[in-house]
Amino acid sequence: MKALRYLAPQLVKTEDIEPPVCAAGEALVRVHSAGICGSDMYIFSGKHPRAQAPLVMGHEFAGEIASINPGPGPTDLTVGDKVTAYPLLVCGRCWACRNGQAHVCRNLKLIGIDRDGAFAEYVNVPLELLFKLPPKLSYAKGALVEPLAVAWHALAMAGEPNWQTAVVIGSGPIGLLVGLCLQDVGIQNIIMSDINAHRLKRSARLGFQVFNSAAGDLAGLVDQVTDAEGADVVFECAGSGAAALQMCQLVRPRGTVVVVSTHKEPHGVDLQTVNFRELTVKGTRVYTPQDYRKALDRAADLPFTELVSHMLDLDRGSEGFQIMQQPEDVCKVLLNPE
Ligand SMILES: [Zn+2]
Ligand SMILES: [Zn+2]
Known part of the structure; x- marks a missing residue:
């Protein structure tokens, strides 16, 4: 063969x-x-x-x-x-x-x-x-179905989706799928960031609010959208050191950060912010059989x-x-x- x-x-x-x-x-x-x-x-x-x-x-x-x-x-x-x-x-x-x-x-x-x-x-x-x-x-x-199951697992790990504003850092295939799951559960404000203009265009065509982190500070846009409160939840899908450092700073007090990407080295995290805002930081790896079934159900759309x-x-x-x-x-x- x-x-x-x-x-x-x-x-x-x-x-x-x-x-x-x-x-x-x-x-x-x-x-x-x-x-x-x-x-x-x-x-x-x-x-x-x-x-x-x-x-x-x-x-x-x-x-x-x-x-x-x-x-x-x-x-x-x-x-x-x-x-x-x-x-x-x-x-x-x-x-x-x-x-x-x-x-x-x-x-x-x-x-x-x-x-x-x-x-x-x-x-x-x-x-x-x-x-x-x-x-x-x-x-x-x-x-x-497999990458979509990664995205549904990330949402499942984030808890009840009672969020107004969600940020997805990194708009590659996994980031996009996380964004689409967030649309699926009815989240109003979904901000997708990346440093690649092609990826941002694709995200914009899918109806997301997009931000080019190479051109400015994502925190500024999050502040603008949330009246400086911070996002309810951030999904880190970039895998970079810069994303690891910034992810906690974009979240409101008692908000949640979900690490979806695979980090190839132990990147630094802003624990001071985790501390002061009582954040929940969740790691995620692959998916459970339930996430897989969910992805099978939703893949047609x-x-x-x-x-x-x-x-x-x-x-x-x-x-x-x-x-x-x-x-x-x-x-x-x-x-x-x-
Ligand atoms: Zn894969
Ligand atoms: Zn085992």
């Missing part, structure tokens, strides 16, 4: 490799659509602490079941079912696993990072991780043409990784193995 493999830092190649063999209790999924994620770019950079070359990346995907190797447990899945995967592999033994919080398993692994994933014609997936797509959902939208900037055949997969590195107008890049 054709597969796009990570071979070395900055090197991915579409090659012909043996299709995966399903263990008992796994299905072989014929991939129709798979998204390139920030964490795939991290692997591509060669700095990911766990990923080992050669690796078929890809953890955001949808396809149809080509065959099933049954396990001991029952399954309601059959060949031909349209599915997406909850790509988390958990140990089942640690504190988080024993306490119903397996998504923060201390030994958390992912399909497409710790074992071969979906940038290929076929991927093998444990049956219990497969979710059926709603009948009318396209495969391409099915590939957006996504503004697909704004979110997906490029769709490429698997043969052009390495181009997809080049596109992701350009400062041009890029949002989600999908690879289609057919």
Whole structure:
């Protein structure tokens, strides 16, 4: 089968490799659509602490079941079912696993990072991780369920959405999806910031109030919108040191800050402000199965043409990784193995 493999830092190649063999209790999924994620770019950079070359990346995907190797447990899945995967592999033994919080398993692994994933014609997936797509959902939208689940998890972690003003720092795919979830729950004032003008244009087209942090101080706009009280909630989706430092300063007393992005180093946080304003700062990692189901329910309504900037055949997969590195107008890049 054709597969796009990570071979070395900055090197991915579409090659012909043996299709995966399903263990008992796994299905072989014929991939129709798979998204390139920030964490795939991290692997591509060669700095990911766990990923080992050669690796078929890809953890955001949808396809149809080509065959099933049954396990001991029952399954309601059959060949031909349209599915997406909850790509988390958990140990089942640690504190988080024993306490119903397996998504923060201390030994958390992912399909497409710790074992071969979906940038290929076929991927093998444990049956219990497969979710059926709603009948009318396209495969391409099915590939957006995973990042959308990240966004719904961020909202779930933020608590009751009784907010007037929400700020999203960082308008990449995850920031945009968080913004769309905030629209979905009816938040009135949603401010999206970024330093990339293309991303801000995209956000503006989706109906958000936008701010270019490269050109001025976001705090000024937040003050203006909130009569200097501060936002009720801030979602940090940029992953930068500047965002980490600023996120608490934008929130009102007793407000909430949600850290959605993955920080590659321990960035400084303004604890003085956390202190004085009695802020709640919440970390978030991936999603729970409930968040995944929520994302499956809501994926049909996504503004697909704004979110997906490029769709490429698997043969052009390495181009997809080049596109992701350009400062041009890029949002989600999908690879289609057919
Ligand atoms: Zn992802
Ligand atoms: Zn565990």
